[in-house]
Amino acid sequence: MRNVTVIARRELSSYFNSPIAYIVLVAFLLVAGWMFFGPFFLIGRAEMRSFFAPSLFSPSMLLVILLPALTMRLVAEERKAKTIELLTTTPVTDTEVILGKFAGAFGLVLAGFAATLVYVVTVRLLGPLDLGTVFAGYLGLTLFAGALLAVGLLASTLTDNQIIAFIIGLLVGGALYFIYWLQFLMPAFLAPLIEFVSVSSHLDNLARGVVDTRDVVYYLTLGGGSLFLATLSLSRQHA
Amino acid sequence: MTTTTQAMVEVTKLRKDFGSTRAVSDITFAVNRGEIVGFLGPNGAGKTTTMRMLTGFLRPTAGEARIGGIDVADDRLAAQRLIGYLPESAPLYDDMMVVDFLDYVGELRGLDRATLHARKREVCRRCGLMDVLGKDIGQLSKGYRQRVGLAQAILHDPALLILDEPTSGLDPNQIVEIRELIKDLGREKTVILSTHILPEVQATCGRIIIISDGKLVADDTPDALTERDVGAVINVILKTTDASRVQRLLAGLPGVRNVDLADGEGAGTVGLRVKASGTADPREAIFKAAVDNQLVLIAMSRERVSLEDTFRRLTRGEPVERMQQKSTSKEAAHA
Numbered sequence: 001m002r003n004v005t006v007i008a009r010r011e012l013s014s015y016f017n018s019p020i021a022y023i024v025l026v027a028f029l030l031v032a033g034w035m036f037f038g039p040f041f042l043i044g045r046a047e048m049r050s051f052f053a054p055s056l057f058s059p060s061m062l063l064v065i066l067l068p069a070l071t072m073r074l075v076a077e078e079r080k081a082k083t084i085e086l087l088t089t090t091p092v093t094d095t096e097v098i099l100g101k102f103a104g105a106f107g108l109v110l111a112g113f114a115a116t117l118v119y120v121v122t123v124r125l126l127g128p129l130d131l132g133t134v135f136a137g138y139l140g141l142t143l144f145a146g147a148l149l150a151v152g153l154l155a156s157t158l159t160d161n162q163i164i165a166f167i168i169g170l171l172v173g174g175a176l177y178f179i180y181w182l183q184f185l186m187p188a189f190l191a192p193l194i195e196f197v198s199v200s201s202h203l204d205n206l207a208r209g210v211v212d213t214r215d216v217v218y219y220l221t222l223g224g225g226s227l228f229l230a231t232l233s234l235s236r237q238h239a
Numbered sequence: 240m241t242t243t244t245q246a247m248v249e250v251t252k253l254r255k256d257f258g259s260t261r262a263v264s265d266i267t268f269a270v271n272r273g274e275i276v277g278f279l280g281p282n283g284a285g286k287t288t289t290m291r292m293l294t295g296f297l298r299p300t301a302g303e304a305r306i307g308g309i310d311v312a313d314d315r316l317a318a319q320r321l322i323g324y325l326p327e328s329a330p331l332y333d334d335m336m337v338v339d340f341l342d343y344v345g346e347l348r349g350l351d352r353a354t355l356h357a358r359k360r361e362v363c364r365r366c367g368l369m370d371v372l373g374k375d376i377g378q379l380s381k382g383y384r385q386r387v388g389l390a391q392a393i394l395h396d397p398a399l400l401i402l403d404e405p406t407s408g409l410d411p412n413q414i415v416e417i418r419e420l421i422k423d424l425g426r427e428k429t430v431i432l433s434t435h436i437l438p439e440v441q442a443t444c445g446r447i448i449i450i451s452d453g454k455l456v457a458d459d460t461p462d463a464l465t466e467r468d469v470g471a472v473i474n475v476i477l478k479t480t481d482a483s484r485v486q487r488l489l490a491g492l493p494g495v496r497n498v499d500l501a502d503g504e505g506a507g508t509v510g511l512r513v514k515a516s517g518t519a520d521p522r523e524a525i526f527k528a529a530v531d532n533q534l535v536l537i538a539m540s541r542e543r544v545s546l547e548d549t550f551r552r553l554t555r556g557e558p559v560e561r562m563q564q565k566s567t568s569k570e571a572a573h574a
Contacts, residue, residue: 006346010335017334082330086391089294089324090347091316238296 003092007100011074012107020073024066025112032059036119046127051119052137052207054180054200059116063145064177068169070108071152072162074101075234079160084237094235098227102153109145113138133209140206143219144199148173150226157233173199176222180204247272247399247429248293252302255288262288264453265302270446272398275425277440277447277461278433281554285453286433287327290403293431294324306399320348323397327404329388333377337368337387340376341394348395358394365420366390382413389417393424400424402432406439418443437546447546451554464549472542473513473522474501478535482509485534492528494519508537 015021035058036051043050054060078084087097123129152169159165180200183191195201199222202215248270255263263285270276280286291297293304295315304311306318332340341362345355363369366386371379376387385405392400405421406414414436421430422443434440440447441461449457449464457464477485482500490498494515501510515521522539529536 002349003347006343010343013339014332014334081333082326082328083332085291085296085326086324086330086344087347089296089319089322089326090344091319091349092347093316238291238298 003096004100004103007092007097008103008107011101011104015070015104015108020070021108024070025108025115028059028062028066028112029115031062032116033119035059035062040123046123046129048120048123048129048134048137049207049209051116052141052203054177054203054207056178056181060141060144060200060203061177063141063148064173065170067109067145067148068152068155068166068173070105071149071156071169072166073156074105074153075156075230076160076162076165079237080162088234088238094231098153098157098231098234102150102227105149105153106146109149110142113141113145130209136209136211137207139211140203140215143206143216143223144203147199147219147223147226150223150230151176154226154230154233157230157237176200245271246305247274247307248431249305249308250289250293250302251305253289253292253299253304254301255285255292255297256300262453263292263299263450266450266453266455267302268448268455268458270429270431272429273425274446275421275430275432275444277444278431278450279435279437279440279447279550280433280450282435284450284554286450287403288453289450290324290401290431290433294322294401295319296326320395321398323392323395323400325385325388325392325400325402325405328407329384331376331384331387331391333375335376336373337376337379338372340387341391344391345394350395358396362390362394365393365423367416381408382410382416385409385413385417389420398428400428400430400432402430404434405432406434406436414439437550441546449550449553456553457549461546465546473515473525474538474540474542475511475513475525475536476503476538477509477511477529478507478537479509480507485509486511488528488532489513489525492521492524494521494524504537 032051036048039050051059075084078087088094120129120134124131148169151172152165155168155172156162156165158168176197176199178200179194180198183194183198186194196218199219202218205212205215246269248268250266250268252265252267253263254261254265266285266289278286278289288297292299293306293311295311295318298312307321309318309321311318332343335343338359341359342355345358350358363372366389368383368386368390371383371387376384379387385408389402389405392402402421406417409417418439421432424430425443432444445460447457447459447461447464448455475489479485486498486500489495489511496514496516498514499512501512503510513521513525520541522541525539526536528534
């Protein structure tokens with residue numbers, strides 16, 4: 001556990017040592033704010049559902065693109081620079097390495113989410129906002145981001161090329177996200193399956209303010225499974 | 240320590256296959272506490288792969304490696320705690336400052352704050368890093384990078400140091416510095432270092448292990464390795480014009496395997512390269528033969544075989560009967 005914290009701290013500070021953290025945070029805050037407040041004033045209701053809910057033009061869609069950019073370097077860069085040899089010959093387990101790297105990226109994302117609390121305050125000042133729904137929305141967005149980070153981290157263990165890691169993460173995340181809107185093009189009997197597989201449908205439920213264990217379990221499974229596979233993939237490299 | 244054996248490193252029939260390629264083929268050797276062992280071999284011989292198996296970075300296909308009695312495959316983390324490792328070409332985090340990097344490695348090594356602080360001072364002094372502590376590693380010169388790599392390897396005061404080509408890419412001054420540092424460290428620690436620079440091993444190592452093509456071809460002290468070949472060649476210059484007669488004459492002497500003609504010292508002299516068989520020293524016989532045949536012996540010298548020659552012969556697979564016999568009998572003894 002101690003090692004996880006040590007690795008997470010290094011990953012987090014490494015984000016801030018390079019421009020990535022600033023670019024991703026600023027891009028997220030600006031674009032997500034614009035995506036949210038644009039229609040917000042047109043609708044004229046004090047609610048934040050459109051901030052959390054998946055759509056083709058929403059903060060969560062933005063995350064589908066930005067999160068792989070955060071995770072792409074995590075393992076691929078170490079493989080390229082061969083520092084992975086240094087890291088895995090210190091007495092840390094592969095699980096600790098993966099969890100530490102995940103926690104570092106997750107920490108950055110949570111910091112970004114914390115900054116959006118300003119939007120909550122703004123909306124609250126403008127009208128009667130249901131904080132329970134907002135809480136469910138943040139829970140959904142956090143689980144969603146965590147799962148996609150895990151997928152991106154898995155992609156990063158598969159290659160020593162960061163661009164390829166980014167593209168794999170983007171494709172998998174994008175597929176899981178956009179398949180939700182494609183279900184109408186598919187045969188009807190596939191609809192429940194797509195509903196189950198898509199990251200969007202579960203986010204939609206939470207954004208409505210409904211905290212269903214099935215949705216929570218879905219994200220935990222996707223995230224946990226990806227982290228598990230990432231660990232296997234990492235230990236295979238020094239097999 | 241789980242056992243009380245003297246051996247810091249015990250490698251038994253260690254093997255590593257990458258697909259259908261056998262990178263390391265049933266290597267067996269042991270390194271005692273306090274030894275400095277040089278790992279020699281041409282590029283691609285399997286030095287790095289062997290070291291990676293010792294440090295737990297690669298899992299062996301077969302065989303076992305024990306560090307301080309601990310099987311690396313069994314308890315990787317416990318074995319790794321005993322090892323300080325400098326991987327090939329000193330991979331480091333370029334975006335970190337030297338001091339942050341040492342902190343990071345120290346924390347991963349489980350050093351507490353006070354110990355880490357004290358050890359950091361100590362290794363920075365020893366490796367000469369005081370001036371660059373606040374610099375980004377990416378800005379450092381090759382020599383400083385190597386020193387940072389060495390510093391992280393000794394940070395937790397390990398009993399065993401494994402250094403993969405610690406002086407590669409350094410200028411001659413830096414090589415001498417690093418070599419001195421390794422010698423200094425070798426006073427208290429067991430050191431295994433790989434290199435393909437031969438003078439380096441002669442200068443620093445008490446023992447040499449040569450591997451070629453994934454196989455162990457020699458394991459001995461530098462002196463013993465070259466001594467075994469000494470006596471092999473004797474250069475003779477005789478005052479005569481009949482080269483073929485003296486060639487036949489010397490070839491018939493006891494202890495001589497064959498005689499080649501070489502350059503003499505101008506007209507009226509003949510130079511010969513006499514190859515001795517085995518460890519025989521035919522110099523006395525040559526002298527007597529010269530006297531008996533009333534030939535004037537102008538010069539006779541034994542060629543000191545350098546480690547380079549031994550190395551070249553061993554790693555090119557040319558026959559060096561005695562040495563190969565030795566290493567095979569050694570392997571048989573372990574089996």
